[in-house]
Amino acid sequence: MRLSELNKSNFTRCISSDGLGLKIGPFTVCLKSSVPSVAEHLIGLYGGFKLVSKDEFIDFQVSIGFPNNLRRFIYQQAIFSFDNYYPFLPLPLPQAGAMFEWGLNWCVANQSHQYLIIHAAVVERDGYAIILPGVPGSGKSTLCAALVCSGWRLLSDEMTLLSLVNGRIYPIPRPISLKNQSIDIIKNFSDKAVITSIVPNTIKGTLGHMRTFEKCLSCIDIPAIPSRIIFPRYTLGSNNLLKPINKHHAFMKVAENSFNFNVLGAVGFNAIKKLIVDCDVYEFEYHSLREAIMLFEQFGL
């Protein structure tokens, strides 16, 4: 059963009492919250995700509540917790939905060392994946959203989960987070894009989330084989140049972009080594999304 099939009153009862169990990629997440904007965030963006039953094992039991102080009454705030641990300071109430995304990122990045986790968007076509690592502001999410609107399958917008067992990439196709101008750019790029939960004045500026397409959710358990790593950089006036780069250099860049390289030690080193050997690696300065997509379309297998 999917979240959207749950009627409103059951949904509200579930999320504010025992918590709402969701299957999100390889993880089961149980979210408890009585904050209205969190409920809206879930209804708007997670409708297509499957519910998990009470007796299933839950990987991340999280909650978003009110901090226990005077702020309950004026300038309300929300706080995220995971097994009684509070990784972040409280944030203004309207950001509670985004806080769920950040909190879940934190849980995955710190507790899922069965994967090498790379800070990268990743999309798939014909079973092969293209990894797009990038520092904030490089335009990786915008490029990723445009690719997904053009028919590529979203595996993840934020974290690439590379299995340490079989070297494949496991999908965790959560909503794509878009910042500031990117929101309008993607709205103009494709009328298929549904962007909701838009919140101004976050630490990253105005933040919106693009709902995951149905076709990405129907094959949510099918992993992909990594074939290319492309480091995108949005540069005004550049001519969409795809430049092959040195593999040693690419290794270091992937390691720097990995959340758990230090935890995995030698295992992580070898995983990146294999990934780099198996993939073609490029730097990509882009200016026009349409031309960028056309270039991606030309990739053979």
Add this chain to the structure above:
Amino acid sequence: MRCEIIEFFRYYGKDGTSCEVIVKDWGGLIRQARGANLLARIAYLLKERDEFYLVPEKPRLHLSNALKIFEANIRSVNWELKDITNVLNDAGVPFVLLKGAAYIVSSCAAAKGRVFGDIDILVSKDLIDKAEVALVHNGWITSSLDAYEQKYYRTWMHEIPPLRNLKRQSVLDVHHTIIPPTSILKPDAKKLWHNLNAVNLKETCYTLSLMDMILHSATHLFYGGEFENGFRDLTDLDMLFNQFDEQHECWETFVGRARELQLELPLYYAVRYTNKMLYTPIPDKVFMMLKSYEPNYLMRKIYDFLYLNALMPNHTSDESIYIGVSRWMLYVRSHWLKMPLYLLVPHLSRKAWMRLTGKETH
């Protein structure tokens, strides 16, 4: 509700009891263990007894991930220790590793699955300036430039303000004794230096003897006033007592040592509460030997209530209000015991003011 993690530490491995018998709800155990910072320890103990395969697949993943974090922690601690040892060895300052780092390098029982952040060391008081200068010259810079805090630490505390490595952001606490000198307990730090174990790092690096390690851990837990990791620290004590017992060490000598350091009370609390909460086997004669330090009936009941609540693991579900209240009262008590009132009142007022005005966030 049944507390999985307490059951686990009470019974696991005792008389060969398998995890299948003890653990009824793996999901609950994983959550409680993560909240108590004990996930890696449980994983370690299961692995040690070759019972990992008995754990269902999903919780097993969480346990093996916790082990990876534990192994990474050992790697980085060893890296830091190499640096610290080189600096202090060159400066000619002998030092003693304390707590987590000491457990790891001495491979004692409490090292099993113990994950920690800061490194704590002890140097003799007359060499502490020399140690600080050497460390500062090698990238370990004081973590707070607040003048009040600097003065407070240097005048009243048993350590200098924590040092932070400029490049790696790791934290090093340099102590000259194990409890603030203003405290009601007055162990003579010099006596600790008479009973050390050598470590294989460099000739100037030591750990406390097993007995002193236990006494330090007990003093820290029962007089430190912080119970966020209280249950984890209690399992440290449980494992150290078991090791003490397995090595057939002499309890009479131990009680004598506690007396010599004037730490009989922390030892009394440690044996009482490990035994009550985790069923740590403590010989009856030990309780007899410590009988004269026992508080009177009423006080015993009060302490039992406070410590047995405060030492409970952090729960996500049904956290009892008693836990918070007990922890707060013991926090106040620990300050009371650490400092005379004429120091305590101004200090706590200042702290409260700084918090109220938002100049301090913790």
